[in-house]
Amino acid sequence: MSSDRYPFREIEAKWQGIWEARNQFRVTEDPSKPKFYCLEMFPYPSGRIHMGHVRVYAIGDVLARYKRMRGFNVLHPMGWDAFGLPAENAAIEHGVHPAIWTYENIDHMRAQLKKMGLSYDWDREVATCDPAYYKWEQLVFIKMLERGLAYRKRSRVNWCPSCQTVLANEQVEAGRCWRCDTEVTQKDVDGWFFKITKYADELLEWCERLPGWPERVMTMQRNWIGRSEGAEFDLPVAGRAGLAARVFTFIADYVLMGYGTGAIMAVPGEDQRDWDFAAQHGLPIIETVARPAGFTGQAYTGDGVKINSGFLDGLTVAEATRKAIDWLVARGLGEARVNYRLRDWGISRQRYWGAPIPVVYCDRHGMVPEKEENLPVVLPRDVQISGKGSSPLAEVASFVNAKCPVCGGPARRDTDTMDTFVESSWYFLRYCSPRYDQGMFERQAAEYWMPVDQYIGGIEHAVLHLLYARFYTKVLRDLGLVKVDEPFLGLLSQGMVIKDGAKMSKSKGNVVDPDDLIRSLGADTARLFSLFAAPPERDLDWNDHGVEGASRFLNRVWRFVIGHAEELRTAPRRAAGPLSEAGRAFRRTIHETIARVTTDIENEFHFNTAISAIMEMVNALHAFDAAAAAPREERLALTREAVETLLLLVGPFCPHIAEELWSALGHAESVFAQRWPEEEPAALARDEVTVVVQVDGKVRSRLTVEVGAPDERVRERALADDKVRPWLAGRRVARVVVIPGRLVNVVTRAD
RNA sequence: GCUGGUGUAGCCCAAUCGGCAGAGGCGACCGACUUAAAAUCGGUUCAGUGGGGGUUCGAAUCCCUCCACCAGCACCA
Numbered sequence: 001m002s003s004d005r006y007p008f009r010e011i012e013a014k015w016q017g018i019w020e021a022r023n024q025f026r027v028t029e030d031p032s033k034p035k036f037y038c039l040e041m042f043p044y045p046s047g048r049i050h051m052g053h054v055r056v057y058a059i060g061d062v063l064a065r066y067k068r069m070r071g072f073n074v075l076h077p078m079g080w081d082a083f084g085l086p087a088e089n090a091a092i093e094h095g096v097h098p099a100i101w102t103y104e105n106i107d108h109m110r111a112q113l114k115k116m117g118l119s120y121d122w123d124r125e126v127a128t129c130d131p132a133y134y135k136w137e138q139l140v141f142i143k144m145l146e147r148g149l150a151y152r153k154r155s156r157v158n159w160c161p162s163c164q165t166v167l168a169n170e171q172v173e174a175g176r177c178w179r180c181d182t183e184v185t186q187k188d189v190d191g192w193f194f195k196i197t198k199y200a201d202e203l204l205e206w207c208e209r210l211p212g213w214p215e216r217v218m219t220m221q222r223n224w225i226g227r228s229e230g231a232e233f234d235l236p237v238a239g240r241a242g243l244a245a246r247v248f249t250f251i252a253d254y255v256l257m258g259y260g261t262g263a264i265m266a267v268p269g270e271d272q273r274d275w276d277f278a279a280q281h282g283l284p285i286i287e288t289v290a291r292p293a294g295f296t297g298q299a300y301t302g303d304g305v306k307i308n309s310g311f312l313d314g315l316t317v318a319e320a321t322r323k324a325i326d327w328l329v330a331r332g333l334g335e336a337r338v339n340y341r342l343r344d345w346g347i348s349r350q351r352y353w354g355a356p357i358p359v360v361y362c363d364r365h366g367m368v369p370e371k372e373e374n375l376p377v378v379l380p381r382d383v384q385i386s387g388k389g390s391s392p393l394a395e396v397a398s399f400v401n402a403k404c405p406v407c408g409g410p411a412r413r414d415t416d417t418m419d420t421f422v423e424s425s426w427y428f429l430r431y432c433s434p435r436y437d438q439g440m441f442e443r444q445a446a447e448y449w450m451p452v453d454q455y456i457g458g459i460e461h462a463v464l465h466l467l468y469a470r471f472y473t474k475v476l477r478d479l480g481l482v483k484v485d486e487p488f489l490g491l492l493s494q495g496m497v498i499k500d501g502a503k504m505s506k507s508k509g510n511v512v513d514p515d516d517l518i519r520s521l522g523a524d525t526a527r528l529f530s531l532f533a534a535p536p537e538r539d540l541d542w543n544d545h546g547v548e549g550a551s552r553f554l555n556r557v558w559r560f561v562i563g564h565a566e567e568l569r570t571a572p573r574r575a576a577g578p579l580s581e582a583g584r585a586f587r588r589t590i591h592e593t594i595a596r597v598t599t600d601i602e603n604e605f606h607f608n609t610a611i612s613a614i615m616e617m618v619n620a621l622h623a624f625d626a627a628a629a630a631p632r633e634e635r636l637a638l639t640r641e642a643v644e645t646l647l648l649l650v651g652p653f654c655p656h657i658a659e660e661l662w663s664a665l666g667h668a669e670s671v672f673a674q675r676w677p678e679e680e681p682a683a684l685a686r687d688e689v690t691v692v693v694q695v696d697g698k699v700r701s702r703l704t705v706e707v708g709a710p711d712e713r714v715r716e717r718a719l720a721d722d723k724v725r726p727w728l729a730g731r732r733v734a735r736v737v738v739i740p741g742r743l744v745n746v747v748t749r750a751d
Numbered sequence: 752g753c754u755g756g757u758g759u760a761g762c763c764c765a766a767u768c769g770g771c772a773g774a775g776g777c778g779a780c781c782g783a784c785u786u787a788a789a790a791u792c793g794g795u796u797c798a799g800u801g802g803g804g805g806u807u808c809g810a811a812u813c814c815c816u817c818c819a820c821c822a823g824c825a826c827c828a
Contacts, residue, residue: 215756216754220823223823223824224823228827267828271828459823462823532763534763535764541763541764543763543777545762546763546776549775556791608763608764609774612774612775614775626792690771692770694771694808697809699771702771736808737809743770745809747808747809
């Protein structure tokens with residue numbers, strides 16, 4: 001590794017200091033400007049940032065800085081998803097209090113993020129473990145309780161024996177705990193539920209109305225909600241009123257009791273499981289859907305026309321389903337019924353490090369919510385965390401023993417805490433007015449900033465956090481607190497960071513530490529490579545040589561600009577006379593680059609191709625400088641235009657080097673106070689284009705033709721071309737296809 | 752099994768409406784500079800787009816089919 005790299009350590013520290021001293025990224029509501037709320041999923045303060053964080057925060061920062069330069073008032077906040085089990089595990093393993101562990105981690109990770117040069121309004125930082133934060137969530141809990149949106153029941157739940165707590169359905173992955181991968185067992189437990197099923201239809205409908213979301217996330221949410229329509233009816237065990245045939249009835253542990261009624265109708269002809277069951281028990285198998293020609297399987301599960309089904313014969317499966325439901329309803333035999341796969345959200349966790357559930361149990365009055373003026377119900381500091389037995393809070397007498405809000409008599413507090421996904425279901429609202437102490441958030445601030453215009457985070461939250469946050473926002477709307485129906489207008493699900501074919505992990509030994517990288521090559525290089533190596537939605541293959549390449553590019557930019565800074569400071573902004581041919585071509589490259597970078601950022605966040613366009617321009621800049629084909633004055637003017645454009649375009653990606661070089665050119669203002677450049681149509685104009693000439697689809701020649709040349713002329717020139725004529729010898733021209741400005745294809749036949 | 756995605760050069764990735772397969776980076780190789788090396792600069796190399804079929808003047812792109820990999824769902828009737 002070379003020693004003559006540009007002084008990234010000094011300039012990165014310098015500009016981070018200047019931005020902070022100037023409060024450059026602090027924002028307030030400003031109705032005179034269009035707003036843009038740019039949000040990345042906040043991290044869990046696990047201790048250190050990893051490359052996945054570098055990637056997602058680099059993506060968000062490019063967007064935030066770019067939008068500011070486009071004139072938007074940009075809200076770009078950061079905070080901490082600070083409750084959670086790892087803090088308790090640390091307490092068990094190292095005897096550190098979860099609060100101390102968490103806040104120390106936050107301090108460390110904040111410092112790490114600051115070294116990345118991210119343009120956050122740090123004044124809005126929140127930590128969800130702060131009582132001033134979770135107080136409002138307790139208040140909303142009470143309001144949900146009043147409206148029947150939060151309820152308590154005993155139920156069979158998913159239990160993680162390792163985490164010693166209940167898990168929601170969404171938190172079980174293939175029968176294992178989403179966090180620790182332990183096999184999940186079943187257990188009967190009393191607990192609190194949020195009535196997310198009440199919003200199932202609305203959550204589903206809005207899946208069609210969020211075009212800024214990736215289709216795959218919406219598909220996953222639709223599948224998760226799992227709406228299905230059918231009918232529910234009583235099947236008389238004897239008598240069989242109105243039903244045509246005898247039906248066998250089995251009682252067996254063959255079905256899911258928790259879904260629907262626990263009774264099913266078996267259709268062995270059209271369901272392989274039922275086929276197997278029928279075959280095993282010697283039952284008749286009646287085909288009720290016509291098999292397509294050539295079908296050789298047993299049960300047929302595809303679509304088709306009904307047969308052997310009386311009045312349903314001849315209909316498709318979907319039509320028959322609807323008609324059968326109508327038939328049952330019309331005869332009063334049953335009713336239409338919608339079932340969902342989605343279950344209510346179980347939020348009780350038998351853990352310490354979470355927001356207390358603000359209810360007490362009184363011998364006289366039963367379950368009673370805490371009074372509003374007594375909120376927050378503060379998590380007690382003094383607690384023994386052993387990792388064994390029941391909820392740690394149950395052992396804290398001073399917490400458990402409470403007064404009944406109704407009668408003042410002795411009562412016991414609920415000793416469970418809320419699922420930490422509750423905190424992350426509204427933090428984006430808290431950022432709008434993070435220090436507001438009269439409520440969850442200030443109404444006007446939320447009305448100005450919400451919804452989040454662009455949300456960025458990992459695909460692993462496709463149905464967890466993203467579904468909960470959508471639900472919670474709708475609850476807040478129905479409580480009259482917010483106006484928006486949905487929290488996130490656009491969603492970008494970024495891919496994982498991979499190295500040597502696997503996700504980075506300690507056990508695989510393929511971890512790249514962001515601190516090491518920033519120390520050895522700088523934050524701008526770390527950002528540049530993580531943005532350049534792949535489009536954001538795809539997995540990123542980390543490659544140390546590739547990182548070197550990113551560093552090399554920034555060094556190249558540095559050397560060129562510093563080497564020319566002095567003459568560029570006094571260079572004319574525009575060349576006096578008309579440009580030379582070389583000058584016109586170079587200026588076109590500059591403006592084409594502006595157009596490409598802008599569309600790449602705007603459409604689909606293709607930062608990788610935006611960066612490659614910038615690299616091309618830098619290559620062109622070196623070539624233009626070396627060739628010295630234009631007069632000196634013109635060369636200086638164009639070099640100045642190119643370099644200034646370059647720094648503006650590079651700024652969102654690599655902000656420190658852009659600021660330093662911008663100031664080296666004599667500018668007093670921040671590069672981020674500049675307007676994003678716009679391409680000049682006149683600079684893009686060409687008089688001539690290259691047209692490819694094909695004979696029978698194979699490229700045989702190229703023509704340079706003036707823009708707007710009539711097809712007929714281009715056709716004649718193509719046919720007369722020296723490189724084309726030999727391919728026409730002995731053949732007849734059957735057809736000539738002319739695509740203006742692009743290509744000519746001469747189609748021939750044998751003579 | 753179902754659903755969605757991906758498959759282009761040795762590697763990471765590009766390629767507007769179907770119109771020159773290659774922009775950028777990495778690697779390798781050659782040259783310049785150097786006593787030498789590093790760094791730097793310049794250049795060269797390399798695939799016919801996972802396989803097969805179809806539509807078209809023309810297909811990485813559209814259609815059919817098969818394969819591989821990734822992700823989600825999966826006794827939800």
